[in-house]
Amino acid sequence: MDTTASTTAPAPGRRGRGGRERILAAAARLFATQGIGATGMEQVAEEAPVSKRTLYAHFRTKNDLVIAHLQGLALSGATLEGVLTREDIPPRERIRRLFELPAADAAPVRGCPFIDAAAEFPDPESAVHSYAREQKLRMVQLIVAVVTELGCREPLPLAEQLAILADGAASRAMVLDEADYGRHAWAAAEVLLSQALQEKKGKG
Incomplete structure (x- = not known):
């Protein structure tokens, strides 16, 4: 991959502020539609649009760009686990919404971006895979x-089970291109939740 800075002057309309934001927006569109691996840095620069000089000034490597993209998603709340921090929503409803894919602007259905990224960077020691792992561990917490807010006495095993269901449903929704596939996993999650809360009442 050619990572040398372009010596060609930017075309009209490419100058000015907001280069980093345009790069990240372009990367998000391309990663969602064609995958991270299939997206080259030059393609991102053209889509932004910015010069290669500007692109590499903000992101020295593609790994840097991918991690910044994932960090932006995590901060935006537009991921599966984003709803879990919504204090304006009752706790049980937060769990239910964990099985609803975030609204997408266009088809096809996409799954969890962190799982997608880890699959495209399979080396567990790679920076991208490591960041994806951190986010999936954060999801469980x-x-x-x-x-715990609901009153579950043994929250960690239940949380792991719910995370598996949510991640699995998101992955199948992507493969099957079926946005509401999570309803099947939520049916199983309800059983787990009810059982956990009944145990709480029985020991209370």
Whole structure:
């Protein structure tokens, strides 16, 4: 991959502020539609549009760009686990919404971006895979907090089970291109939740 800075002057309309934001927006569109691996840095520069000089000034490597993209998603709340921090929503409803894919602007249905990224960077020691792993571990801790709020006495095993169901449903929704596939996993999650809360009442 050619990572040398372009010596060609930017075309009209490419100058000005907001280069980093345009790069990240372009990367998000391309990663969602064609995957991270199939997206080259030059393609991102053209889509932004920015010069290669500007692109590499903000992101020295593609790994840097991918991690910044994933960090932006995590902060935006537009991921599966984003709903878990919504204090304006009752805790049980937060768990239910964990099985609803975030609204997408266009088809096809996409799954969890962190799982997608880890699959495209399979080396567990790679920076992208490591960041994706951190987010999936964070997801479990967020679920632990919510089910603890519901009164579950053993929140960690339940949180792991709910995370598996949510991630699995998101992955199948992507493969099958079926946005509401999570309803099947939620049916199973309801059983787990009800059982956990009944145990709480029985020991209370």
